[in-house]
Amino acid sequence: MSAAANISAVEVNGASKIFNSGTANQVDALLDVNLTIAPGEFVSLIGPSGCGKSTLLRLIANLLEPTQGEISVNGKTSAQARLDQDYGMAFQQAGLFDWRTVSKNIELPLELKGWDKKKRESRAAEMLDLVKLQDFGNMYPWQLSGGMQQRVAIARALAAHPPLLLMDEPFGALDEMTREYMQGELLRICAETSTTVVFVTHSIPEAVYLSNRVVVMSPRPGRILEIISVNLGSKRSELTRAADGFFKSITAVREALRGTHAQHVASTAIRGAEDR
Amino acid sequence: MVFIATITRRIFSRNDNRRWFGDSDGKVYHRSTRIVAVSGDVADGSIDRSCAIGRKWGGKLEIGSFVWPRWLSASILGTFLAFFPVAVGTLRGLTSSPAAAVELMSSYAASWRQTLFKLRFPAAVPFLVPALKLGASGAVVGVVVAEISTGLKGGIGRLIIEYAREATGDPAKVFTAVFGAAALGLTMSGLVALFDSYLMRNRPKETST
Numbered sequence: 001m002s003a004a005a006n007i008s009a010v011e012v013n014g015a016s017k018i019f020n021s022g023t024a025n026q027v028d029a030l031l032d033v034n035l036t037i038a039p040g041e042f043v044s045l046i047g048p049s050g051c052g053k054s055t056l057l058r059l060i061a062n063l064l065e066p067t068q069g070e071i072s073v074n075g076k077t078s079a080q081a082r083l084d085q086d087y088g089m090a091f092q093q094a095g096l097f098d099w100r101t102v103s104k105n106i107e108l109p110l111e112l113k114g115w116d117k118k119k120r121e122s123r124a125a126e127m128l129d130l131v132k133l134q135d136f137g138n139m140y141p142w143q144l145s146g147g148m149q150q151r152v153a154i155a156r157a158l159a160a161h162p163p164l165l166l167m168d169e170p171f172g173a174l175d176e177m178t179r180e181y182m183q184g185e186l187l188r189i190c191a192e193t194s195t196t197v198v199f200v201t202h203s204i205p206e207a208v209y210l211s212n213r214v215v216v217m218s219p220r221p222g223r224i225l226e227i228i229s230v231n232l233g234s235k236r237s238e239l240t241r242a243a244d245g246f247f248k249s250i251t252a253v254r255e256a257l258r259g260t261h262a263q264h265v266a267s268t269a270i271r272g273a274e275d276r
Numbered sequence: 277m278v279f280i281a282t283i284t285r286r287i288f289s290r291n292d293n294r295r296w297f298g299d300s301d302g303k304v305y306h307r308s309t310r311i312v313a314v315s316g317d318v319a320d321g322s323i324d325r326s327c328a329i330g331r332k333w334g335g336k337l338e339i340g341s342f343v344w345p346r347w348l349s350a351s352i353l354g355t356f357l358a359f360f361p362v363a364v365g366t367l368r369g370l371t372s373s374p375a376a377a378v379e380l381m382s383s384y385a386a387s388w389r390q391t392l393f394k395l396r397f398p399a400a401v402p403f404l405v406p407a408l409k410l411g412a413s414g415a416v417v418g419v420v421v422a423e424i425s426t427g428l429k430g431g432i433g434r435l436i437i438e439y440a441r442e443a444t445g446d447p448a449k450v451f452t453a454v455f456g457a458a459a460l461g462l463t464m465s466g467l468v469a470l471f472d473s474y475l476m477r478n479r480p481k482e483t484s485t
Contacts, residue, residue: 061383063379063382063383082382082383082385083385084385085384085385087383089380089383091376091379091380093374093376095374095376095377095380097377097394097395097398098478098479098480099398099401099478099479101478108384108394109384111394112381112384112385112386112390112394140478140479140480142479142480
């Protein structure tokens with residue numbers, strides 16, 4: 001469905017984002033970020049709180065405009081990509097609509113696109129199969145567990161078969177067991193649909209287990225510190241979690257993050273001294 | 277000094293600046309017609325009826341060809357008391373949609389209208405229902421009070437006045453009207469509650485009121 005393979009799924013060129021520019025509470029959320037993501041790739045953004053990873057995701061989604069720089073999605077401007085629904089999005093809170101059944105929730109993006117009822121229903125059934133919730137189509141979101149709700153949210157995000165999936169800590173509110181199960185499910189779903197994913201997370205093992213590349217970011221102003229490639233092969237299973245390469249990558253990401261942490265502490269310490 | 281003098285004159289001449297006049301027949305005139313009316317009085321001893329825009333004090337008004345029905349005052353007061361709880365509740369409801377849901381809709385490039393109908397209205401329902409309950413009982417209060425003060429025939433308010441006059445002979449009688457008003461109020465909020473349980477039938481039970 002997407003264009004030629006040589007068009008990158010996401011391209012971020014020198015993007016900066018400054019909130020409240022020119023006022024006393026100016027925040028430099030992102031500074032000169034460059035990132036290219038190939039189609040079919042799984043990329044995680046990781047970093048301490050306030051490092052602008054969610055901001056970067058919202059820039060790609062065109063929910064925010066960059067102060068500087070350019071962002072293209074699928075070879076279009078990010079604004080055009082949003083209008084064309086070239087991406088689906090999932091947040092930490094599943095954000096399902098209480099007044100709609102599970103099926104109707106999945107149909108929401110299709111309704112907004114103006115699909116007819118029959119086509120919507122067959123697609124919703126297909127998506128329910130994909131996330132293994134066939135029997136829950138007529139239930140209401142509040143009757144499902146947190147993990148199931150999050151699976152419905154993923155189904156909704158993928159309902160229009162977008163080539164790109166943007167996820168903002170989607171498993172952050174789940175318990176560890178459900179989380180690991182959901183990670184496996186996400187990898188399976190992405191492999192089946194060959195979707196490109198940009199995934200924001202706080203968890204190092206999660207980032208390493210899921211990703212082809214992990215983007216390590218530093219706070220204030222948010223910058224890309226290091227991009228770490230994870231070589232765990234395309235087929236990953238529970239065994240991957242015990243593999244040597246898994247731990248090596250975790251250590252690499254942790255060291256990259258420590259570096260930022262040490263710098264951050266040092267810079268605040270110096271600033272503190274100056275203040276005195 | 278000039279300023280104070282102007283103010284003083286304003287205050288003392290206020291009577292002459294009245295917009296509306298009533299005469300002993302209960303007719304109401306606008307300021308602009310007074311000269312005509314007075315000159316009519318002087319000319320042939322009668323008042324020029326074509327200039328009168330109202331007939332009587334106390335709920336009888338004519339505006340052009342529209343004759344103000346007596347029940348309209350009562351229903352306007354009822355509407356007035358119901359309006360603010362409902363308006364405030366609806367506004368609160370419409371702005372209550374979670375930020376994440378609004379963001380989701382904009383990520384789908386949903387139009388303003390689509391966001392309104394698919395997100396804001398359904399999300400407003402839990403706020404609207406308690407507002408309607410307040411509004412329904414408020415409307416009953418408004419109508420009864422208006423009926424008491426205008427003496428509208430056939431209403432509970434009128435019954436309260438009439439039975440209150442007989443209170444020395446039959447003190448219990450006035451309470452029948454009062455309880456009738458209470459029953460009407462309860463019926464109204466009961467109807468809203470039924471409507472509520474219909475609208476909220478598929479929602480999580482914690483948020484329903």
